[in-house]
Amino acid sequence: MKLDIALLAGDGIGPEVIDxxxxxxxxxxxxxxxxxxxxxxxxxxxxxDAVGEPYPDETHEVCASADAVLFGAIGHxxxxxxxxxxxxxEQGLLKMRQKLGLFANVRPTFTFPSLIDKSPLKRERIxxxxxxxxxxxxxxxxxxxxxxxxxxxxxxxTMTYTRAEIQRLAKKGFEMAMNRSKRLCCVDKxxxxxxxxxxxxxxxxxxxxxxxxxxxxxxVDAVAMRLVxxxxxxxxxxxxxLFGDILTDEASVISGSMGLMPSASVGEKTKLYEPIHGxxxxxxxxxxxxxxxxxxxxAMLFEDFGLQQEADDIxxxxxxxxxxxIVTEDLSEDAKAYKTSEVGDWLAKNV
Amino acid sequence: MKLDIALLAGDGIGPEVIDxxxxxxxxxxxxxxxxxxxxxxxxxxxxxDAVGEPYPDETHEVCASADAVLFGAIGHxxxxxxxxxxxxxEQGLLKMRQKLGLFANVRPTFTFPSLIDKSPLKRERIxxxxxxxxxxxxxxxxxxxxxxxxxxxxxxxTMTYTRAEIQRLAKKGFEMAMNRSKRLCCVDKxxxxxxxxxxxxxxxxxxxxxxxxxxxxxxVDAVAMRLVxxxxxxxxxxxxxLFGDILTDEASVISGSMGLMPSASVGEKTKLYEPIHGxxxxxxxxxxxxxxxxxxxxAMLFEDFGLQQEADDIxxxxxxxxxxxIVTEDLSEDAKAYKTSEVGDWLAKNV
Ligand SMILES: CC(C)[C@H](C(=O)O)[C@@H](O)C(=O)O
Ligand SMILES: CC(C)[C@H](C(=O)O)[C@@H](O)C(=O)O
Numbered sequence: 001m002k003l004d005i006a007l008l009a010g011d012g013i014g015p016e017v018i019d020x021x022x023x024x025x026x027x028x029x030x031x032x033x034x035x036x037x038x039x040x041x042x043x044x045x046x047x048x049d050a051v052g053e054p055y056p057d058e059t060h061e062v063c064a065s066a067d068a069v070l071f072g073a074i075g076h077x078x079x080x081x082x083x084x085x086x087x088x089x090e091q092g093l094l095k096m097r098q099k100l101g102l103f104a105n106v107r108p109t110f111t112f113p114s115l116i117d118k119s120p121l122k123r124e125r126i127x128x129x130x131x132x133x134x135x136x137x138x139x140x141x142x143x144x145x146x147x148x149x150x151x152x153x154x155x156x157x158t159m160t161y162t163r164a165e166i167q168r169l170a171k172k173g174f175e176m177a178m179n180r181s182k183r184l185c186c187v188d189k190x191x192x193x194x195x196x197x198x199x200x201x202x203x204x205x206x207x208x209x210x211x212x213x214x215x216x217x218x219x220v221d222a223v224a225m226r227l228v229x230x231x232x233x234x235x236x237x238x239x240x241x242l243f244g245d246i247l248t249d250e251a252s253v254i255s256g257s258m259g260l261m262p263s264a265s266v267g268e269k270t271k272l273y274e275p276i277h278g279x280x281x282x283x284x285x286x287x288x289x290x291x292x293x294x295x296x297x298x299a300m301l302f303e304d305f306g307l308q309q310e311a312d313d314i315x316x317x318x319x320x321x322x323x324x325x326i327v328t329e330d331l332s333e334d335a336k337a338y339k340t341s342e343v344g345d346w347l348a349k350n351v
Numbered sequence: 352m353k354l355d356i357a358l359l360a361g362d363g364i365g366p367e368v369i370d371x372x373x374x375x376x377x378x379x380x381x382x383x384x385x386x387x388x389x390x391x392x393x394x395x396x397x398x399x400d401a402v403g404e405p406y407p408d409e410t411h412e413v414c415a416s417a418d419a420v421l422f423g424a425i426g427h428x429x430x431x432x433x434x435x436x437x438x439x440x441e442q443g444l445l446k447m448r449q450k451l452g453l454f455a456n457v458r459p460t461f462t463f464p465s466l467i468d469k470s471p472l473k474r475e476r477i478x479x480x481x482x483x484x485x486x487x488x489x490x491x492x493x494x495x496x497x498x499x500x501x502x503x504x505x506x507x508x509t510m511t512y513t514r515a516e517i518q519r520l521a522k523k524g525f526e527m528a529m530n531r532s533k534r535l536c537c538v539d540k541x542x543x544x545x546x547x548x549x550x551x552x553x554x555x556x557x558x559x560x561x562x563x564x565x566x567x568x569x570x571v572d573a574v575a576m577r578l579v580x581x582x583x584x585x586x587x588x589x590x591x592x593l594f595g596d597i598l599t600d601e602a603s604v605i606s607g608s609m610g611l612m613p614s615a616s617v618g619e620k621t622k623l624y625e626p627i628h629g630x631x632x633x634x635x636x637x638x639x640x641x642x643x644x645x646x647x648x649x650a651m652l653f654e655d656f657g658l659q660q661e662a663d664d665i666x667x668x669x670x671x672x673x674x675x676x677i678v679t680e681d682l683s684e685d686a687k688a689y690k691t692s693e694v695g696d697w698l699a700k701n702v
Binding site (some may be wrong): 075079080081084088089094119120121122125141142144146147148150153154155156158159160161162163165181188189191192193194195197198200204216220221222224225228229242243244245246247248249250252253258291336 | 471491493497498501508510512513515546575594596597598599697
């Protein structure tokens with residue numbers, strides 16, 4: 001297969017973890033005789049510094065014409081504590097999601113046999129966890145009107161959803177549930193929010209089209225609790241953008257390290273793959289960041305192009321690296337910690 | 352001391368857990384020669400059924416003229432899956448918070464020596480946890496404008512904050528931090544939300560008035576993760592209404608049972624005490640609900656009226672009941688489970 005992949009390294013540890021995923025993908029391509037042509041492009045703080053914009057038009061062109069996008073991370077502390085900053089790296093991420101129409105973010109949560117005891121949660125609570133949070137990605141309070149009033153003394157953000165936006169996300173959720181254990185949980189705050197009531201009413205109306213799927217409705221506060229209490233209680237979760245942001249980060253704790261959780265963002269056409277961890281600026285440039293979430297995101301990419309064996313190969317070699325302790329410092333405990341680049345080299349050599 | 356306490360039992364398990372707290376308070380009153388006069392009033396679904404309104408004016412009168420309010424829980428499933436319901440129990444709770452001016456909800460999270468191994472989290476992660484989440488309670492998306500457009504096909508909610516609302520909450524947070532370990536964490540989503548940027552800028556401007564307090568700013572998604580990963584990293588957390596709702600429920604997992612976590616809601620005048628758990632309708636009327644969160648909320652009440660010994664007494668007897676296994680089924684595991692009323696009787700007898 002011939003694949004054009006846009007490569008958006010972004011900020012912080014983004015470039016380092018992306019480098020390792022590229023090594024692994026290239027090794028897979030060699031092994032299975034695929035041709036990957038990488039198309040690097042600027043995004044985030046890096047793009048602001050270079051051209052004054054976090055998601056420049058040229059970058060969008062590269063992404064829109066590629067078969068898929070591999071993305072690192074975005075964000076820089078220089079902007080976080082400056083509430084008056086006009087341009088922010090995150091705007092690039094949001095603009096990219098919107099312009100590429102990436103309305104569904106697929107975030108699987110699972111455990112790794114060799115890491116179960118590294119989780120802050122007890123083994124019996126998490127062993128066998130296998131859930132997917134499907135987060136709506138181009139609506140809600142991320143994209144509603146926002147601003148200031150009263151000389152800047154009042155600030156507002158608007159959480160908005162249309163029935164159509166909810167339907168297309170929920171459809172993916174129902175389909176996913178059909179391919180899995182046929183359980184779908186819709187997470188909202190319908191006891192308070194009008195947008196949540198639209199979510200609930202829309203999903204309820206779709207139930208009849210998927211009679212085999214058992215649907216439950218839970219409030220986001222209760223789920224924030226149950227997700228760590230008994231994650232095996234969930235299979236496919238669908239939720240709006242902000243709740244999905246919070247719950248997926250929380251769920252990443254289950255596996256023991258944020259550095260492990262991959263994600264795919266899909267829409268009508270383009271697909272984008274990214275680790276769920278952020279740009280982790282404190283670690284940038286130190287060659288210590290865990291590249292596995294990005295490498296596992298690349299596995300999701302291969303899978304989505306029907307290259308199941310390639311995906312399985314990547315997951316197998318990742319599991320092997322974990323079992324043999326070829327890991328970065330977030331996972332090494334008292335044993336030797338490997339560098340980001342060393343882990344990447346080892347994985348590429350072993351696929 | 353003479354205390355008038357409004358008693359709002361509410362829905363579901365509310366009446367049962369409230370009954371036990373009353374027993375314990377009465378026992379304390381007898382022991383220390385206080386005079387408590389209880390003023391029961393209707394709220395929630397119970398009030399809707401009786402007078403068509405979840406927070407009737409008469410109830411407000413009772414609360415406003417009392418020294419404090421002891422509150423059970425509100426909510427009924429009959430309304431949850433009916434997105435078209437015009438009157439909802441939760442509206443009563445929100446109206447009550449607003450009309451009584453309860454702008455700050457104090458939710459401590461701590462562990463109980465005898466329960467540490469019941470937590471889904473490992474002992475070494477949580478032992479010694481002692482944090483307080485100070486949740487803003489009368490602003491944000493709970494109280495902004497909401498509604499439908501486009502023939503009901505678009506729904507919106509507005510998250511609004513004024514500088515003054517943030518200041519009065521943050522002031523409490525700084526003061527609390529001064530009385531504790533002088534660490535304050537402001538939790539927001541300032542990389543996306545304008546209201547969060549106003550939070551950050553307002554709290555930043557207040558730092559100079561509390562030079563001894565070390566302030567940090569973290570994003571809500573990251574905190575959702577760190578809170579279970581390393582709760583001991585936090586001391587006082589301040590945050591807006593919705594984030595506080597989610598994070599406090601999540602934090603309740605640490606102690607091993609939602610049935611244990613008390614809270615106080617404070618404002619300019621009235622103070623209200625309530626368990627953080629909900630109305631738990633599945634358990635209603637079965638005499639199985641855990642009353643300890645409500646009993647511990649009453650301890651917070653005594654403490655706020657300067658009755659430290661009374662509060663300590665309640666906490667001591669609660670710890671004793673836990674150590675001796677006089678507990679409801681959520682905590683009993685293989686041992687005998689006591690009824691809600693039996694736990695209440697035991698506590699009252701032992702204070
Ligand atoms: C960086 C930030 C804007 C982003 C989000 O909130 O969506 C990130 O947390 C994520 O989850 O991808
Ligand atoms: C019942 C509900 C409206 C309420 C809230 O969201 O504030 C509850 O979850 C709470 O935390 O007190």
